[in-house]
Amino acid sequence: MSLQISAACRDALQDWLNRKSALADSSDHTIAAYRADVAGFLAFMAEHRGGPQGLAALDKITVTEMRAWMAQARSTGLSSRSLARRLSAVKSFYRWLAEREGFAATAVLAARSPKFQKKLPRPLDPDAARAVIDTVELQSQTPWVAARDVAVITLLYGCGLRISEALGLKGADAPLRASLRILGKGQKERIVPVLPAARDAVDAYLRLCPHPQEHDAPLFRGVRGGALNPRLIQGAMAQVRMQLGLPASATPHALRHSFATHLLEAGGDLRSIQELLGHASLATTQAYTAVDTARLMEVYARSHPKA
Template sequence: MTGISPACRDALGRWLDAQRALAGASGNTIEAYRGDVVGFLAFMTAHRGGPQGLGALERITTGDMRGWMAATRAGGVGSRSLARKLSAVKSFYRWLAEREGFEPTAVLSARAPKFQRKLPRPLARDAARAVIDRVELQSVTPWVAARDVAVITLLWGCGLRISEALGLTGADAPLPDSLRITGKGGKQRMVPVLPAARDAVDRYVALCPHPLTREGPLFRGVRGGALNPRLISGVMAQARMQLGLPATATPHALRHSFATHLLDAGGDLRAIQSLLGHASLSTTQVYTAVDNARLIEVYNRAHPRANGG
């Protein structure tokens, strides 16, 4: 943080500590916040011709904000990443203004660039089943094959993030009717367990050669340590290529598939939000856009007028 005043460094450190303690932000999130705000403060230092103390930060103008955003874009940062950086800066400024007693309007009124939100690419039911069947063929070691199938089945059958599936411990086996999952930000939710997921985990546990302690990870690597998520991504990539599926068929796509298939079956959007652990309903509503996009695609393919008939 060369060039940034000691007062700003101290304020940033205290804000990050608050994010870690009160908001439950993960280590990766904290480091992303740090980089975003440090980049902003470094720009203001150069832009205003010297280290900026807290008093100078209070006097940042709308023009200064436009200058930072323009310079950030000119450095090759896309709209989505700039929106994330601006969100971190605003959060820091909101916290700082409350403690220092100044008006942060110039920063908080800066508008994030618009960007096209990428829609998730779920797999069709048949494709998801084919992936699970194909994953089992990727290892000649029975317990490893059973392990990979169990993880993939949890992603699709319970809508877990891969970090959540690999965060299960020996105490979670055999799987209960409902799992208490700790997701992003330390938020907990209850997720029902399908019989297929329970059976897949039971088969893995029966074959696993490593002792599964209550406190230790449920899913193990070949040497007995915690399973690396990259291994699951690699197995999924192999299965995907063998089945001719697109590159979007990733472990996370199985979570999207879980949500989309529930929606197709008439699931309530708020219930799906709860199952996925989304903080905002708007995040879950992306799946209605996916559903609508698929309906329009089917309509265009089938309707006589859409085909010029």
């Protein structure tokens, strides 16, 4: 279907993707998804109208055509969640294109996203989280590899790091201090306190690691000395799940969910947890923590100045 897209539309799409990649620091996977979503939309419109459409024609898309595109996507079995993602990508492209070309993309931007129930994160309970840390050490017979995996897992749960953030630490970050400066998604910087248990785990790994600690080299190494592949940590977690009888949702990222949820359950306030996680929106933090509405209302009543 991409052959139906005009050269002008292809060029505009590439310009938008280049801008997304440069300004939003989007991953290659995200850029590829944007490309597929918007190219699919443009191809549908070209086929729907009987041939490739220039940029001027994109200003003429109607509400009826938007409904036809969404109906066609639905007919292929696409879920509401996936369709909402596609529509979001198309709207983002159109906002940029409308500003560049000087037209009003009313029909596209007014299209309503299909409703879907967001999947709530499923954190581990505190006992299970501690058991994971205790058990991950048993997954390797090589002492320094076992210590490495314990250190990574402890950082994920003890500091609420994303796995990419933990594996992005450099030799210059060691020995870990009382806090870490983390550069997260969208180049958003945050300061994260480091628990003594996490510092001790990293120190234990460094004492055993056979590879020299270098200032600009990855802190966590693979067996051959290169950067540690996140799949190895995911694999270790999969083995731990089997041994402990945990559900498939017990992934490395679930430890970050657990960090946030357990902090809130212990009396932490949402705003502080938002800062620790590096979320841009407080609403994201609320959805991220698996605490019931009654608990949220309790936090609200205790912390709101007019409560």
